[in-house]
Amino acid sequence: MIMVFVRKATVVDSIKYLVFLGVIIFILVLSSLNMNYNWQWYRIPGYIFSHSADGSLEPGRLLTGLAITIKISVISLFLAFFIGIITALLRLSSSFAARAVSRIYLELIRNTPLLIQLFVIYFVISPVFGISPFLSAVLALSLFEGAYASEIIRGGISAIPKGQWESAYSLGLSSIDTYRYIILPQTLKQVLPPLTGQAVSLIKDSALVSTIAIFDLTMAGQAIISETFLTFEIWFTVALIYLLMTVSISIFVHYLEKRNSYAQ
Amino acid sequence: MPSKPIISVTKLNKYFYSPDKSLKIDAVKNVTVDLYQGEVVVVIGPSGAGKSTFLRCLNGLEDFDSGSIIIDDIPLNHHHKNRLEIRKEVGMVFQSFNLFPHMTVRENISLSVRRVRKKSTAECEKITASLLDKVGITDKIDSYPGQLSGGQQQRVAIARALAMNPKVMLFDEATSALDPEMISEVLDVMKNLAKDGMSMVVVTHEMGFAREAGSRILFMDNGEIVEDREVGGFFEDPLEDRSKAFLSKVL
Numbered sequence: 001m002i003m004v005f006v007r008k009a010t011v012v013d014s015i016k017y018l019v020f021l022g023v024i025i026f027i028l029v030l031s032s033l034n035m036n037y038n039w040q041w042y043r044i045p046g047y048i049f050s051h052s053a054d055g056s057l058e059p060g061r062l063l064t065g066l067a068i069t070i071k072i073s074v075i076s077l078f079l080a081f082f083i084g085i086i087t088a089l090l091r092l093s094s095s096f097a098a099r100a101v102s103r104i105y106l107e108l109i110r111n112t113p114l115l116i117q118l119f120v121i122y123f124v125i126s127p128v129f130g131i132s133p134f135l136s137a138v139l140a141l142s143l144f145e146g147a148y149a150s151e152i153i154r155g156g157i158s159a160i161p162k163g164q165w166e167s168a169y170s171l172g173l174s175s176i177d178t179y180r181y182i183i184l185p186q187t188l189k190q191v192l193p194p195l196t197g198q199a200v201s202l203i204k205d206s207a208l209v210s211t212i213a214i215f216d217l218t219m220a221g222q223a224i225i226s227e228t229f230l231t232f233e234i235w236f237t238v239a240l241i242y243l244l245m246t247v248s249i250s251i252f253v254h255y256l257e258k259r260n261s262y263a264q
Numbered sequence: 265m266p267s268k269p270i271i272s273v274t275k276l277n278k279y280f281y282s283p284d285k286s287l288k289i290d291a292v293k294n295v296t297v298d299l300y301q302g303e304v305v306v307v308i309g310p311s312g313a314g315k316s317t318f319l320r321c322l323n324g325l326e327d328f329d330s331g332s333i334i335i336d337d338i339p340l341n342h343h344h345k346n347r348l349e350i351r352k353e354v355g356m357v358f359q360s361f362n363l364f365p366h367m368t369v370r371e372n373i374s375l376s377v378r379r380v381r382k383k384s385t386a387e388c389e390k391i392t393a394s395l396l397d398k399v400g401i402t403d404k405i406d407s408y409p410g411q412l413s414g415g416q417q418q419r420v421a422i423a424r425a426l427a428m429n430p431k432v433m434l435f436d437e438a439t440s441a442l443d444p445e446m447i448s449e450v451l452d453v454m455k456n457l458a459k460d461g462m463s464m465v466v467v468t469h470e471m472g473f474a475r476e477a478g479s480r481i482l483f484m485d486n487g488e489i490v491e492d493r494e495v496g497g498f499f500e501d502p503l504e505d506r507s508k509a510f511l512s513k514v515l
Contacts, residue, residue: 161362163362166362167356167358167424169324170354170355171351171375171424171428172351172428173375173379174348177380181375181379189366
Protein backbone atom coordinates (compact mmCIF):
# COMPACT_ATOMS: atom_id res chain seq x y z
CA MET A 1 0.00 0.00 0.00
CA ILE A 2 2.63 2.46 1.07
CA MET A 3 4.84 1.64 -1.93
CA VAL A 4 1.98 2.35 -4.37
CA PHE A 5 1.30 5.62 -2.60
CA VAL A 6 4.95 6.64 -2.83
CA ARG A 7 5.09 5.78 -6.54
CA LYS A 8 2.00 7.82 -7.32
CA ALA A 9 3.47 10.80 -5.46
CA THR A 10 6.73 10.40 -7.37
CA VAL A 11 4.96 10.44 -10.73
CA VAL A 12 2.96 13.55 -9.85
CA ASP A 13 6.12 15.22 -8.57
CA SER A 14 8.02 14.38 -11.74
CA ILE A 15 5.29 15.86 -13.94
CA LYS A 16 5.30 19.07 -11.89
CA TYR A 17 9.07 19.20 -12.20
CA LEU A 18 9.04 18.74 -15.98
CA VAL A 19 6.36 21.40 -16.45
CA PHE A 20 8.40 23.81 -14.33
CA LEU A 21 11.57 23.04 -16.29
CA GLY A 22 9.70 23.51 -19.59
CA VAL A 23 8.46 26.94 -18.58
CA ILE A 24 11.96 28.05 -17.60
CA ILE A 25 13.47 26.83 -20.88
CA PHE A 26 10.67 28.46 -22.86
CA ILE A 27 11.34 31.83 -21.20
CA LEU A 28 15.11 31.49 -21.75
CA VAL A 29 14.74 30.63 -25.43
CA LEU A 30 12.20 33.40 -25.97
CA SER A 31 14.37 36.05 -24.34
CA SER A 32 17.52 34.95 -26.13
CA LEU A 33 15.72 35.19 -29.47
CA ASN A 34 14.49 38.68 -28.60
CA MET A 35 17.79 40.17 -27.50
CA ASN A 36 19.45 40.39 -30.90
CA TYR A 37 22.50 38.48 -29.76
CA ASN A 38 24.40 36.67 -32.44
CA TRP A 39 24.90 33.22 -30.93
CA GLN A 40 28.04 31.52 -32.19
CA TRP A 41 28.15 28.26 -30.26
CA TYR A 42 30.03 26.59 -33.12
CA ARG A 43 33.18 28.51 -32.13
CA ILE A 44 33.25 27.15 -28.55
CA PRO A 45 34.67 23.63 -29.24
CA GLY A 46 37.78 25.30 -30.65
CA TYR A 47 38.54 26.71 -27.23
CA ILE A 48 38.10 23.35 -25.57
CA PHE A 49 40.10 21.31 -28.07
CA SER A 50 42.24 22.86 -30.75
CA HIS A 51 44.09 21.37 -33.70
CA SER A 52 47.84 21.64 -33.62
CA ALA A 53 49.99 22.18 -36.70
CA ASP A 54 50.26 18.47 -37.52
CA GLY A 55 46.51 18.00 -37.24
CA SER A 56 46.36 16.16 -33.89
CA LEU A 57 44.05 17.34 -31.10
CA GLU A 58 45.50 19.26 -28.21
CA PRO A 59 43.79 20.94 -25.24
CA GLY A 60 42.34 24.34 -26.05
CA ARG A 61 42.69 27.43 -23.90
CA LEU A 62 39.73 26.64 -21.68
CA LEU A 63 41.07 23.15 -20.92
CA THR A 64 44.53 24.54 -20.23
CA GLY A 65 42.92 26.96 -17.77
CA LEU A 66 40.92 24.10 -16.27
CA ALA A 67 44.14 22.16 -15.64
CA ILE A 68 45.50 25.11 -13.61
CA THR A 69 42.22 25.38 -11.67
CA ILE A 70 42.30 21.66 -10.86
CA LYS A 71 45.97 21.81 -9.86
CA ILE A 72 45.39 24.76 -7.51
CA SER A 73 42.22 23.22 -6.08
CA VAL A 74 43.68 19.76 -5.43
CA ILE A 75 46.81 21.07 -3.72
CA SER A 76 44.78 23.58 -1.67
CA LEU A 77 42.29 20.86 -0.75
CA PHE A 78 44.98 18.67 0.80
CA LEU A 79 46.62 21.61 2.56
CA ALA A 80 43.24 22.89 3.81
CA PHE A 81 42.45 19.44 5.19
CA PHE A 82 45.68 19.26 7.18
CA ILE A 83 45.37 22.86 8.35
CA GLY A 84 41.81 22.00 9.39
CA ILE A 85 42.82 18.95 11.45
CA ILE A 86 45.74 20.72 13.12
CA THR A 87 43.69 23.82 13.94
CA ALA A 88 40.86 21.69 15.32
CA LEU A 89 43.32 19.81 17.56
CA LEU A 90 44.89 23.09 18.71
CA ARG A 91 41.47 24.50 19.56
CA LEU A 92 40.63 21.41 21.62
CA SER A 93 44.04 21.26 23.31
CA SER A 94 44.51 22.05 26.97
CA SER A 95 47.26 24.59 26.25
CA PHE A 96 46.11 28.20 26.44
CA ALA A 97 48.66 29.39 23.86
CA ALA A 98 47.55 26.78 21.31
CA ARG A 99 43.91 27.71 21.74
CA ALA A 100 44.69 31.43 21.45
CA VAL A 101 46.74 31.02 18.26
CA SER A 102 44.09 28.91 16.56
CA ARG A 103 41.35 31.28 17.68
CA ILE A 104 43.12 34.35 16.27
CA TYR A 105 43.74 32.55 12.98
CA LEU A 106 40.08 31.52 12.73
CA GLU A 107 38.63 34.93 13.51
CA LEU A 108 41.06 36.69 11.17
CA ILE A 109 40.28 34.41 8.25
CA ARG A 110 36.55 34.09 8.75
CA ASN A 111 35.90 37.79 9.24
CA THR A 112 37.77 39.21 6.25
CA PRO A 113 37.00 38.75 2.54
CA LEU A 114 38.93 36.07 0.68
CA LEU A 115 39.76 38.54 -2.09
CA ILE A 116 41.52 40.83 0.41
CA GLN A 117 43.41 37.87 1.91
CA LEU A 118 44.52 36.91 -1.58
CA PHE A 119 45.74 40.47 -2.26
CA VAL A 120 47.53 40.70 1.07
CA ILE A 121 49.38 37.46 0.41
CA TYR A 122 50.12 38.29 -3.22
CA PHE A 123 51.04 41.98 -2.94
CA VAL A 124 52.39 42.24 0.63
CA ILE A 125 53.74 38.90 1.76
CA SER A 126 54.89 37.21 -1.44
CA PRO A 127 57.41 39.93 -2.48
CA VAL A 128 59.05 39.68 0.94
CA PHE A 129 59.50 35.91 0.80
CA GLY A 130 59.72 35.60 -2.96
CA ILE A 131 56.62 33.43 -3.26
CA SER A 132 55.33 32.71 -6.76
CA PRO A 133 51.79 33.76 -7.79
CA PHE A 134 50.79 30.09 -7.95
CA LEU A 135 51.99 29.45 -4.41
CA SER A 136 50.31 32.66 -3.18
CA ALA A 137 47.03 31.43 -4.63
CA VAL A 138 47.41 27.99 -3.02
CA LEU A 139 48.35 29.55 0.30
CA ALA A 140 45.40 31.96 0.35
CA LEU A 141 42.86 29.31 -0.66
CA SER A 142 44.08 26.66 1.78
CA LEU A 143 44.31 29.07 4.70
CA PHE A 144 40.77 30.27 3.94
CA GLU A 145 39.11 26.89 3.47
CA GLY A 146 41.24 25.35 6.25
CA ALA A 147 39.60 27.68 8.76
CA TYR A 148 36.14 26.45 7.79
CA ALA A 149 37.27 22.83 7.60
CA SER A 150 38.70 23.09 11.12
CA GLU A 151 35.34 24.16 12.52
CA ILE A 152 33.66 21.22 10.81
CA ILE A 153 36.30 18.80 12.12
CA ARG A 154 36.16 20.28 15.62
CA GLY A 155 32.41 19.76 15.65
CA GLY A 156 32.91 16.17 14.53
CA ILE A 157 35.46 15.49 17.27
CA SER A 158 33.21 17.01 19.94
CA ALA A 159 30.37 14.78 18.77
CA ILE A 160 32.29 11.56 19.54
CA PRO A 161 30.73 10.05 22.70
CA LYS A 162 32.72 10.50 25.91
CA GLY A 163 32.78 6.73 26.36
CA GLN A 164 35.08 6.34 23.38
CA TRP A 165 37.72 8.51 25.06
CA GLU A 166 37.25 6.76 28.37
CA SER A 167 37.63 3.27 27.00
CA ALA A 168 40.68 4.31 24.98
CA TYR A 169 42.30 5.83 28.08
CA SER A 170 41.37 2.90 30.27
CA LEU A 171 43.24 0.64 27.81
CA GLY A 172 46.35 2.71 28.44
CA LEU A 173 46.42 4.28 24.95
CA SER A 174 48.33 7.55 24.71
CA SER A 175 46.53 10.73 23.61
CA ILE A 176 48.14 10.54 20.18
CA ASP A 177 47.09 6.91 19.67
CA THR A 178 43.60 7.71 20.92
CA TYR A 179 43.24 10.42 18.29
CA ARG A 180 44.89 8.36 15.58
CA TYR A 181 43.03 5.08 16.02
CA ILE A 182 39.80 5.95 17.82
CA ILE A 183 38.72 9.57 17.48
CA LEU A 184 39.87 10.77 14.06
CA PRO A 185 38.72 7.73 12.03
CA GLN A 186 35.22 8.06 13.48
CA THR A 187 35.25 11.85 13.11
CA LEU A 188 36.35 11.83 9.48
CA LYS A 189 33.59 9.46 8.52
CA GLN A 190 31.04 11.78 10.10
CA VAL A 191 32.41 15.02 8.67
CA LEU A 192 32.92 13.75 5.13
CA PRO A 193 29.63 15.20 3.78
CA PRO A 194 30.13 18.72 5.21
CA LEU A 195 33.79 18.64 4.13
CA THR A 196 32.64 17.86 0.60
CA GLY A 197 30.60 21.05 0.70
CA GLN A 198 33.79 22.84 1.68
CA ALA A 199 35.69 21.25 -1.23
CA VAL A 200 33.00 22.48 -3.60
CA SER A 201 33.35 25.98 -2.12
CA LEU A 202 37.09 25.81 -2.63
CA ILE A 203 36.74 25.01 -6.31
CA LYS A 204 34.31 27.87 -6.78
CA ASP A 205 36.44 30.30 -4.75
CA SER A 206 39.48 29.36 -6.81
CA ALA A 207 37.99 31.55 -9.57
CA LEU A 208 39.25 34.52 -7.52
CA VAL A 209 42.87 33.66 -8.29
CA SER A 210 42.28 35.03 -11.79
CA THR A 211 42.75 38.45 -10.16
CA ILE A 212 46.43 37.79 -9.41
CA ALA A 213 47.55 36.95 -12.93
CA ILE A 214 47.02 33.21 -12.84
CA PHE A 215 45.62 31.71 -16.02
CA ASP A 216 43.00 29.49 -14.46
CA LEU A 217 39.69 28.57 -16.06
CA THR A 218 38.04 31.90 -15.22
CA MET A 219 41.02 33.94 -16.45
CA ALA A 220 41.13 31.92 -19.68
CA GLY A 221 37.44 32.64 -20.22
CA GLN A 222 37.96 36.34 -19.57
CA ALA A 223 40.86 36.51 -22.00
CA ILE A 224 38.92 34.75 -24.76
CA ILE A 225 35.95 37.06 -24.28
CA SER A 226 38.09 40.19 -24.52
CA GLU A 227 39.38 38.97 -27.88
CA THR A 228 36.19 37.55 -29.37
CA PHE A 229 33.22 39.11 -27.52
CA LEU A 230 31.65 35.63 -27.17
CA THR A 231 30.48 36.76 -23.71
CA PHE A 232 27.45 34.51 -23.24
CA GLU A 233 28.82 31.38 -24.85
CA ILE A 234 32.10 31.46 -22.92
CA TRP A 235 30.61 32.26 -19.51
CA PHE A 236 27.95 29.55 -19.92
CA THR A 237 30.66 27.08 -20.93
CA VAL A 238 32.90 28.08 -18.02
CA ALA A 239 29.98 27.77 -15.58
CA LEU A 240 29.13 24.34 -16.97
CA ILE A 241 32.72 23.15 -16.52
CA TYR A 242 32.69 24.30 -12.86
CA LEU A 243 29.35 22.55 -12.41
CA LEU A 244 30.67 19.29 -13.86
CA MET A 245 33.63 19.37 -11.45
CA THR A 246 31.60 20.06 -8.31
CA VAL A 247 28.82 17.61 -9.13
CA SER A 248 31.28 14.80 -9.83
CA ILE A 249 32.93 15.43 -6.46
CA SER A 250 29.57 15.12 -4.72
CA ILE A 251 28.82 11.86 -6.53
CA PHE A 252 32.26 10.44 -5.76
CA VAL A 253 31.96 11.22 -2.04
CA HIS A 254 28.46 9.78 -1.92
CA TYR A 255 29.92 6.56 -3.33
CA LEU A 256 32.73 6.61 -0.75
CA GLU A 257 30.26 7.09 2.09
CA LYS A 258 28.21 4.12 0.98
CA ARG A 259 31.26 1.91 0.65
CA ASN A 260 32.71 2.88 4.02
CA SER A 261 29.57 2.59 6.10
CA TYR A 262 29.74 0.01 8.85
CA ALA A 263 26.98 -1.46 10.96
CA GLN A 264 26.26 0.79 13.88
CA MET B 265 46.54 -13.44 51.73
CA PRO B 266 49.72 -11.54 50.82
CA SER B 267 50.59 -8.70 53.13
CA LYS B 268 50.90 -6.01 50.46
CA PRO B 269 47.67 -4.66 48.95
CA ILE B 270 47.40 -4.31 45.17
CA ILE B 271 45.18 -1.24 45.57
CA SER B 272 45.59 1.02 48.55
CA VAL B 273 43.17 3.92 48.96
CA THR B 274 43.63 6.39 51.80
CA LYS B 275 41.23 9.12 52.88
CA LEU B 276 39.92 9.62 49.34
CA ASN B 277 37.66 12.65 48.82
CA LYS B 278 35.90 13.83 45.71
CA TYR B 279 33.40 16.69 45.52
CA PHE B 280 30.97 17.79 42.87
CA TYR B 281 29.37 21.20 42.72
CA SER B 282 25.79 21.78 41.68
CA PRO B 283 25.53 23.68 38.38
CA ASP B 284 25.13 27.05 40.14
CA LYS B 285 28.10 26.25 42.44
CA SER B 286 25.99 26.85 45.52
CA LEU B 287 25.89 23.25 46.68
CA LYS B 288 28.87 21.02 47.38
CA ILE B 289 28.15 17.32 47.07
CA ASP B 290 30.47 14.67 48.47
CA ALA B 291 30.66 12.03 45.78
CA VAL B 292 33.37 10.13 47.62
CA LYS B 293 33.93 10.90 51.27
CA ASN B 294 36.92 9.83 53.31
CA VAL B 295 37.23 6.40 51.73
CA THR B 296 40.07 4.27 53.05
CA VAL B 297 40.33 0.71 51.84
CA ASP B 298 42.96 -1.87 50.87
CA LEU B 299 42.35 -4.48 48.20
CA TYR B 300 44.48 -7.61 47.93
CA GLN B 301 45.50 -9.89 45.07
CA GLY B 302 42.75 -12.32 44.11
CA GLU B 303 39.98 -10.55 45.98
CA VAL B 304 36.63 -9.95 44.30
CA VAL B 305 35.36 -6.80 45.93
CA VAL B 306 31.73 -6.01 45.21
CA VAL B 307 30.68 -2.40 45.71
CA ILE B 308 26.96 -2.04 46.37
CA GLY B 309 24.68 0.68 47.61
CA PRO B 310 21.78 2.90 46.58
CA SER B 311 22.10 4.91 43.36
CA GLY B 312 23.98 8.16 43.87
CA ALA B 313 26.08 6.60 46.61
CA GLY B 314 29.32 7.33 44.75
CA LYS B 315 30.11 3.73 43.77
CA SER B 316 30.84 4.51 40.12
CA THR B 317 32.72 7.70 40.95
CA PHE B 318 34.90 5.78 43.40
CA LEU B 319 35.57 3.12 40.75
CA ARG B 320 36.39 5.72 38.10
CA CYS B 321 38.86 7.38 40.47
CA LEU B 322 40.78 4.10 40.64
CA ASN B 323 42.05 4.33 37.05
CA GLY B 324 42.20 8.09 36.83
CA LEU B 325 39.12 8.65 34.67
CA GLU B 326 37.90 10.92 37.45
CA ASP B 327 40.20 13.30 39.33
CA PHE B 328 39.92 13.30 43.12
CA ASP B 329 40.29 16.25 45.46
CA SER B 330 42.30 14.79 48.33
CA GLY B 331 43.66 11.53 49.64
CA SER B 332 45.82 9.00 47.84
CA ILE B 333 45.47 5.99 45.60
CA ILE B 334 48.38 3.60 45.17
CA ILE B 335 48.03 0.76 42.69
CA ASP B 336 50.74 -1.88 42.39
CA ASP B 337 53.19 0.50 44.14
CA ILE B 338 52.49 3.33 41.66
CA PRO B 339 50.88 6.43 43.18
CA LEU B 340 48.03 7.83 41.06
CA ASN B 341 48.80 11.54 40.92
CA HIS B 342 49.13 14.35 38.43
CA HIS B 343 52.14 12.70 36.79
CA HIS B 344 50.90 11.69 33.40
CA LYS B 345 53.37 8.82 33.18
CA ASN B 346 52.07 7.22 36.38
CA ARG B 347 48.54 7.52 35.13
CA LEU B 348 49.43 5.69 31.91
CA GLU B 349 51.30 3.01 33.86
CA ILE B 350 48.32 2.43 36.14
CA ARG B 351 45.90 2.24 33.24
CA LYS B 352 48.03 -0.49 31.73
CA GLU B 353 47.61 -2.56 34.90
CA VAL B 354 43.93 -1.81 35.48
CA GLY B 355 41.28 -3.02 33.03
CA MET B 356 37.85 -1.45 32.95
CA VAL B 357 34.47 -2.60 31.69
CA PHE B 358 31.75 0.02 31.23
CA GLN B 359 28.00 -0.04 31.53
CA SER B 360 27.58 1.05 27.91
CA PHE B 361 30.29 -1.29 26.50
CA ASN B 362 32.07 1.56 24.65
CA LEU B 363 33.45 -0.71 21.95
CA PHE B 364 35.07 1.08 19.01
CA PRO B 365 32.31 0.94 16.36
CA HIS B 366 34.63 1.40 13.37
CA MET B 367 36.77 -1.61 14.27
CA THR B 368 36.09 -5.32 14.07
CA VAL B 369 36.08 -7.43 17.22
CA ARG B 370 39.61 -8.54 16.34
CA GLU B 371 40.84 -4.93 16.04
CA ASN B 372 39.03 -3.85 19.19
CA ILE B 373 40.82 -6.49 21.22
CA SER B 374 44.25 -6.36 19.60
CA LEU B 375 44.65 -2.55 19.42
CA SER B 376 46.01 -2.07 22.93
CA VAL B 377 48.17 -5.19 22.73
CA ARG B 378 49.75 -3.90 19.57
CA ARG B 379 50.05 -0.21 20.46
CA VAL B 380 50.65 -0.28 24.22
CA ARG B 381 52.23 -3.68 24.87
CA LYS B 382 54.02 -3.50 21.49
CA LYS B 383 53.46 -7.18 20.73
CA SER B 384 53.98 -8.67 17.26
CA THR B 385 51.07 -9.38 14.94
CA ALA B 386 51.36 -13.12 15.53
CA GLU B 387 51.21 -12.65 19.29
CA CYS B 388 48.23 -10.29 18.94
CA GLU B 389 46.39 -12.94 16.95
CA LYS B 390 47.14 -15.57 19.56
CA ILE B 391 46.01 -13.37 22.46
CA THR B 392 42.84 -12.29 20.63
CA ALA B 393 41.88 -15.86 19.76
CA SER B 394 42.44 -17.18 23.28
CA LEU B 395 40.46 -14.30 24.86
CA LEU B 396 37.52 -14.74 22.50
CA ASP B 397 37.58 -18.40 23.40
CA LYS B 398 37.50 -17.44 27.06
CA VAL B 399 34.41 -15.24 26.63
CA GLY B 400 32.83 -17.73 24.24
CA ILE B 401 32.41 -15.82 20.95
CA THR B 402 35.17 -17.07 18.67
CA ASP B 403 32.89 -17.00 15.61
CA LYS B 404 32.38 -13.21 15.79
CA ILE B 405 36.04 -12.25 15.38
CA ASP B 406 35.48 -10.36 12.12
CA SER B 407 32.14 -8.78 13.04
CA TYR B 408 31.65 -5.12 13.86
CA PRO B 409 30.23 -4.24 17.29
CA GLY B 410 27.00 -3.03 15.64
CA GLN B 411 26.35 -6.57 14.44
CA LEU B 412 26.51 -8.08 17.94
CA SER B 413 23.92 -8.35 20.69
CA GLY B 414 24.41 -6.37 23.89
CA GLY B 415 25.62 -9.42 25.78
CA GLN B 416 28.12 -10.27 23.05
CA GLN B 417 29.35 -6.68 22.95
CA GLN B 418 29.94 -6.66 26.68
CA ARG B 419 31.83 -9.95 26.47
CA VAL B 420 34.03 -8.47 23.74
CA ALA B 421 34.56 -5.44 26.01
CA ILE B 422 35.70 -7.77 28.78
CA ALA B 423 38.06 -9.54 26.37
CA ARG B 424 39.38 -6.16 25.23
CA ALA B 425 40.16 -5.13 28.82
CA LEU B 426 41.76 -8.52 29.53
CA ALA B 427 43.98 -8.21 26.46
CA MET B 428 46.25 -5.85 28.39
CA ASN B 429 46.77 -8.66 30.91
CA PRO B 430 45.79 -6.35 33.78
CA LYS B 431 46.43 -7.01 37.46
CA VAL B 432 43.00 -5.66 38.45
CA MET B 433 39.70 -5.49 36.59
CA LEU B 434 37.09 -2.83 37.31
CA PHE B 435 33.46 -3.44 36.36
CA ASP B 436 31.18 -0.39 36.31
CA GLU B 437 27.62 -1.77 36.33
CA ALA B 438 28.59 -4.07 33.51
CA THR B 439 25.16 -5.68 33.24
CA SER B 440 22.88 -2.67 33.84
CA ALA B 441 22.41 -1.81 30.17
CA LEU B 442 21.65 -5.38 29.11
CA ASP B 443 18.38 -7.04 28.30
CA PRO B 444 17.48 -9.47 31.10
CA GLU B 445 18.12 -12.61 29.05
CA MET B 446 21.71 -11.50 28.35
CA ILE B 447 22.73 -10.68 31.89
CA SER B 448 23.66 -14.22 32.81
CA GLU B 449 26.05 -14.75 29.88
CA VAL B 450 28.07 -11.72 31.03
CA LEU B 451 27.88 -12.65 34.71
CA ASP B 452 29.11 -16.16 33.86
CA VAL B 453 32.20 -14.70 32.21
CA MET B 454 32.79 -12.55 35.29
CA LYS B 455 32.33 -15.51 37.63
CA ASN B 456 34.86 -17.53 35.64
CA LEU B 457 37.33 -14.67 35.88
CA ALA B 458 36.85 -14.57 39.64
CA LYS B 459 37.39 -18.32 39.82
CA ASP B 460 40.65 -17.94 37.87
CA GLY B 461 41.92 -15.65 40.63
CA MET B 462 41.59 -12.27 38.92
CA SER B 463 41.48 -9.31 41.33
CA MET B 464 38.23 -7.50 40.66
CA VAL B 465 36.32 -4.47 41.85
CA VAL B 466 32.72 -4.81 40.77
CA VAL B 467 30.03 -2.14 41.04
CA THR B 468 26.75 -3.95 40.51
CA HIS B 469 23.12 -4.31 41.44
CA GLU B 470 23.26 -8.08 40.97
CA MET B 471 23.11 -9.39 44.54
CA GLY B 472 23.19 -12.96 43.25
CA PHE B 473 26.58 -12.32 41.69
CA ALA B 474 27.83 -10.61 44.86
CA ARG B 475 26.87 -13.63 46.95
CA GLU B 476 28.16 -16.24 44.58
CA ALA B 477 31.40 -14.76 43.25
CA GLY B 478 32.26 -11.96 45.65
CA SER B 479 34.76 -12.30 48.44
CA ARG B 480 34.15 -8.94 50.07
CA ILE B 481 31.39 -6.34 50.11
CA LEU B 482 31.86 -2.58 50.29
CA PHE B 483 28.50 -1.04 51.10
CA MET B 484 28.51 2.64 50.16
CA ASP B 485 25.99 5.37 50.91
CA ASN B 486 26.38 9.13 50.45
CA GLY B 487 29.98 8.71 49.31
CA GLU B 488 31.11 6.84 52.42
CA ILE B 489 31.93 3.21 52.95
CA VAL B 490 29.33 2.25 55.51
CA GLU B 491 30.23 -1.38 55.83
CA ASP B 492 33.29 -3.35 54.69
CA ARG B 493 32.69 -7.05 55.32
CA GLU B 494 33.27 -10.48 53.89
CA VAL B 495 30.30 -11.57 51.76
CA GLY B 496 28.71 -14.18 54.01
CA GLY B 497 28.66 -11.95 57.05
CA PHE B 498 27.25 -8.98 55.21
CA PHE B 499 24.25 -10.81 53.79
CA GLU B 500 23.53 -12.95 56.88
CA ASP B 501 24.03 -10.34 59.53
CA PRO B 502 24.52 -6.70 58.35
CA LEU B 503 25.84 -4.50 61.16
CA GLU B 504 24.74 -1.01 60.15
CA ASP B 505 21.17 0.26 59.97
CA ARG B 506 21.70 1.66 56.46
CA SER B 507 22.94 -1.73 55.20
CA LYS B 508 19.93 -3.44 56.75
CA ALA B 509 17.54 -0.94 55.16
CA PHE B 510 19.21 -1.38 51.74
CA LEU B 511 19.23 -5.17 51.92
CA SER B 512 15.59 -5.31 52.95
CA LYS B 513 14.75 -3.42 49.75
CA VAL B 514 16.87 -5.36 47.27
CA LEU B 515 16.62 -8.94 48.56
